Amino acid sequence: MSKHQRVGYKRVSTVDQNTGRQLDGIELDRVFEDKASGKDTHRPALQEAIKYVRDGDTLVVHSMDRLARNTEDLLRLVRELNAKHVSVEFVKERLTFSGSAADPMAELMMTMLAGFAQFERSMIRERQREGIAVAKEKGVYKGGKAKLTAEQVASMRARVAAGDAKAVVARDFGISRETLYQYLKAALQNG
Template identity: 70%
Template structure:
């Protein structure tokens, strides 16, 4: 007998964010978790969840902005799931889009809520930029905390000067190659 499943999907924006609170207290049969920015198109666990769900299943997501990068992406993803007769439940919004029957009101509601969420994210980013500019003008903005300690930077530069592959150095230090190159450029500018 094929039992319908409740499949959870969780996405956090960074490695240090906690996933526990997103579907806390929500029962699921299987859970997929991505640690990636919403704007990132590479969300392997979302793709795995979409491949996993079957007709009659429910995909459970904390909120619309956790599932999609923008309104267009949200509408497409939910539409494709509904076409496969998979329901989508958004916990924060308290709404479920049925994979069994078409409901024009659901589609309208999803479009409006997705649009509001996208607008809200844009406003937050704009406020953040304004706050940083004000802090810079006051001389209190210090920027992002350095990824590496001074000792690690010294080691990085010695290894790079010794001809070791940059990708290997970056991987060993747990940084991106771009961050590695930024540290090397700082040395050249000094």
Template identity: 65%
Template sequence: MATTVKGSSKANTGQRVGYVRVSTVDQNTARQLDGVAVDRVFTDHASGSTTKRPALAEALAFVRQGDCLVVHSMDRLARNLDDLRRIVRELTERGVSVEFVKEGQTFTGDASSPMANLMLSMLGAFAEFERALIRERQREGIAIAKQEPGKYRGRAPALTAEQVADLRAKDAAQGGKGRAALAREFSVSRQTLYQYLEPKG
């Protein structure tokens, strides 16, 4: 059941603007706002912990007074509780409402009002707690899997043994110069490149 936490602004008459964030490019973005009516969608492919969310910045700059920013859930919009409260407060002060589909909450008007602030803080805290539990279960699952031979392999190597040998030969031939070009040639980051060229231990 949806709930609207109101402040002092008028009802929305503008666009419904969707914001979607998925952790990797492989995740399905359509599921987050499936069946939800929106006029436009901005999508980030980034971890929730990163501050680099260009699509969110675009969405926040795009919305105008009377618009509604629609997000699947609070943890999709913000990195933490402080971030969540700041974004919602800034939007509602501009006359933009914020709708969270999963939580069934829509914030309008002044989100710093006592009731709105209480509701936002409670739901945001629960979302943070849920994320912490998920991360803990993931760590425990990995730890258990590592104890079982052959079950946990971790991330696949970026390069094969032959590619590593080729990379090291080319690097030696260049005297350690032109490593940025080598990284582009082998489609790896410079950090990964250095890990192969200068292994520890």
């Protein structure tokens, strides 16, 4: 039976910063390190660490802001790791999330984090609505312009109905598949 490992993850915002102080003096079996902005979704060392850890391991991170871009990202990562039976330990906050219902304090913290994530999303949507309202008042906001004419939409629908691959149709019309689906959905709703 293999020994459970303590795996460290470090992230610094730019290549100029040093990760030396993060996890300093903590005994770890392996360390993964990213040099990327917190907003950057491309964190290859984090993805590698997530693939590396196994049932019973602990991922050790200096602080919550080193692991995640925002509260929602933090919740997703902790839940993903806990689902693999991997504990996540945050040194600065002195918190460990194991996913075990036997730890009521960790459960409470996860519930609070979920509430903060929901609040964060609401605040972002509210700021967007306010910004759009101000821009409309100034006559600056015009909304998105239609990408396709009625004839193009009819042609696109006909091709999809004939069995053409949606990805190919979307590419031919210079739109994303998501936009194609929105056009098809709108066409269904309008009869």
